[in-house]
Amino acid sequence: MQTRTLGTQGLAVSAIGLGCMGMSEFYGTADDSAASIKLIHEALARGLNFFDSADMYGPFTNEELLGRALSGKRKDAVIATKFGFVRDDRGGWHGVSGRPDYIKTACDASLRRLQVETIDLYYQHRVDPTVPIEDTVGAMADLVRAGKVRYLGLSEAGAETIRRAHREHPISVLQTEYSLWSRDPEAEHFALCRELGIGFVAYSPLGRGFLTGSIRKIDDLKADDFRRSSPRFLAENFQRNLDVVDQVQAIAKSRECSAAQIALAWVLSRNSFIVPIPGTTKLARLEENLGAADITLSADEIAAIEAVAPKGFAAGERYPAARMTMLNL
Numbered sequence: 001m002q003t004r005t006l007g008t009q010g011l012a013v014s015a016i017g018l019g020c021m022g023m024s025e026f027y028g029t030a031d032d033s034a035a036s037i038k039l040i041h042e043a044l045a046r047g048l049n050f051f052d053s054a055d056m057y058g059p060f061t062n063e064e065l066l067g068r069a070l071s072g073k074r075k076d077a078v079i080a081t082k083f084g085f086v087r088d089d090r091g092g093w094h095g096v097s098g099r100p101d102y103i104k105t106a107c108d109a110s111l112r113r114l115q116v117e118t119i120d121l122y123y124q125h126r127v128d129p130t131v132p133i134e135d136t137v138g139a140m141a142d143l144v145r146a147g148k149v150r151y152l153g154l155s156e157a158g159a160e161t162i163r164r165a166h167r168e169h170p171i172s173v174l175q176t177e178y179s180l181w182s183r184d185p186e187a188e189h190f191a192l193c194r195e196l197g198i199g200f201v202a203y204s205p206l207g208r209g210f211l212t213g214s215i216r217k218i219d220d221l222k223a224d225d226f227r228r229s230s231p232r233f234l235a236e237n238f239q240r241n242l243d244v245v246d247q248v249q250a251i252a253k254s255r256e257c258s259a260a261q262i263a264l265a266w267v268l269s270r271n272s273f274i275v276p277i278p279g280t281t282k283l284a285r286l287e288e289n290l291g292a293a294d295i296t297l298s299a300d301e302i303a304a305i306e307a308v309a310p311k312g313f314a315a316g317e318r319y320p321a322a323r324m325t326m327l328n329l
Contacts (some may be wrong), residue, residue: 131195159188
């Protein structure tokens, strides 16, 4: 497995990471933990060392799962987790918090669940508009000085917020949705990452599974899958988006690879500071995703992909309206 460097503070990770969210919540009833732990072990055996979690996934159970899976294997893994979304044990939602006191409590709880002394990469999951980013990042910097965190990250933050945060303490990583059908970061964030020396982690690089071509109708999703309420999976948007995916699949067939591999290889080709973190609970999909790291797309192939899937092609917003207001703050 190739490695890539995120930021200028020394964080090196496998070129493709593993998003662990779906092992615990959101994509329907979660798989049993034994299967997920086995998958994490298989990922390590194949050279993937970058694992992405958050305290809100589960809630809380995803970090516990990752902690069990990596017990005795800590030296082989780079663990990323997040704070910010406030949830209770029953799964209730209580807004977003970037308060310094909350951050320190959340970090200690994540350390316990992960069974580690230090979190490699600690993100603010969403910006809290009621708290100055300097206060939030200042508290995160205290965690670095205390040895509880190694590197800092922001998720879905706006450009000016990133600049202010970076002045308070070096930000190593920006995590934002990025894929063939979610290309907003290209407008401003990529140039900012280059300027400030910040790495970029692309979540949902397969469009929440849609870009794989394996989802052909809404009933392919479980009844409690959150994607059923996602605008891009609804009604006429679904078919319009699927028509484009079918064209990407045709390109993949000519290259003798899968649509998922084409989509991931395209993300990897955008810049060397980008690391995608596709999620899966299946070994076959893990192997397929990792295979994308071995695919080098030519300029002609990239042009062909972007001709059938041009910037802005996706029908529908990334999230329902209320969630869209939390982005790019």
